[in-house]
Amino acid sequence: MFVENKTMLTIKTDSLLDWLLTHSNDLVFAMNKEGLILMANPVFTMVTGYDPKEQKLFIRDICDEQDTEQVRAVLNTAPFNQTSAVITSEIKHKNGYKLLYKWSITYDSENGIFFLIGDEISFCNSWFDAFMSTTSDPVYIFNREGKIILANEAFEKSYGWALKELKGKILPIIPFHLKDEFRFLKEKLVSGEKIRNYKTIHQRKDGSLIHAKISATPVYETNGQFVAAIGVTRNITGRIEAALLLDRTAEELKENEKKFMELSENINDILCIFDFSIHQAVYISASYEKILGHSKESFYKNYRIFLKCIHPDDKKKFIQFALKQSLDSEIEYRVYHKDGSVKWLRSRKAPIVDEKNPHRLLTVTQDISSLKEKELLLNKKDKLGAVGQLAAGIAHEVRNPLTAIKGFTQLWGQETHHKYSEIILSELERIESIMQEFLMLAKPHQETKFAIQNINKIVQETAEFMKPEALLHNVELKTELRKHLPAVKLEEKQIKQVLLNLIKNAIDAMPEGGNLLVRTRCANDEFVCLEVIDEGVGISQDRIPRLGEPFYSNKEKGTGLGLMVSFKIIEHHQGKIFFESEEKKGTKVEIRLPAYK
Incomplete structure (x- = not known):
């Protein structure tokens, strides 16, 4: 960096030098060794937009860092050279655009200043000038940022902008709704591809729209770096049936486009436009990121990334749907969110037709x-509601006679010591337990008293209670309790009932014995998890979704009421139950309860 000089030097020039500076067509200015520009001719002000007489100006203000370093290196050696130094660098206007100049730097030892005389390096030579002036098609050249470097007379006549209005500005012929398309085409040019006969819509200076066919090719420096692109356009409006678009004014179109953008960017649905001619998605709404968790940029770079998100079982029908092999205009399918969760999506499609052939898909x-x-x-819930109503009636009708039968059976057994009395009583107790489950379904939350509890204590007590029964069935019941778990607000009796049901089911699933693990853990500091893992016969995947339905059970004599009651209890605790199972390998049941904060 140059050190700013606080004092502006005054340069004495004779009348001849003044006249040369004023009337020279070259860009001329003088500066000191600190890089402070002391004076400049009118061409300098026209090219850079700055006037050193009105403001303090340094060489770094008109050159980028790399070119500034190059100039500074010349300044350090110029006093020792007898000839002028020649360099090439870009000079930038205060509005941002840049021009390439060839500089001759001379040192004035008497005044201790440097004179810089610049000559603009043009793309054009004689044959290129001839081509640009004689071709009837509009031709333009733009740099890596999309800013205009040069345009021919045919461009001015076709679109209405003169070169002096265009130079250094972003190509203005691209309508608002096709900015993404231009960005995509420019990226193709930067990557080395050529554009051939691409159909699009352009905008004139007066706001009217025309259908155009464009071809473009990239331009490279000797080191292979992309510096610009040359584009040739041709008006093909007369060949396009959609000529009604030409009657719209640019202001009306922009307003409609603005409304469309506001709508598409704020709706919850994903809006996508795919162009078959370039095999690329030209638009995707912001909801894509909200629903799937992936960025829009990654989708624009490679739309096939979406196919990786689709569930394997649904991928084939989605591809058929998207590639027009399916007559259905609507499809429901599953996708994986970025966090691994599964979501259900419903897509509707509408082809956009051009010359009787679909060229885009919405x-x-x-x-x-x-x-x-x-x-x-x-x-x-419909099934549970029906069972609940049924349970209320059955419980009241059966409990009273059941109590009498049980009482008299106990008296009869005590008096006669009959061998069948024990069997009758055990079956009556089974009926009584089923009635109790019916009552739980009828009034699941009756007399529920929640309290802050340690889930490990409940698991330990329940496991100790069930160990004798597990041993009778040759099952080794183990516990694995995570220390320092968050507390949970729950109803102790109900959670114990759920745990008893799950442990009983696990024991029943291992008729030949095995290992049964009950463990606790913490999930994301938001949930406390309770897992029951057995080595039993397992459950087929098609049956898992039906678990918890009334009267649906995998056991021969099961009623399905135990799991149904468990589901209702956990639901009442704002928790969830998950099943993972594989036939002949075992089942894992996971209960998630919200941690108390």
């Missing part, structure tokens, strides 16, 4: 995960 995708969950819950 899809609207809705997240229906909550709807799918509600459908399952409603089905279960």
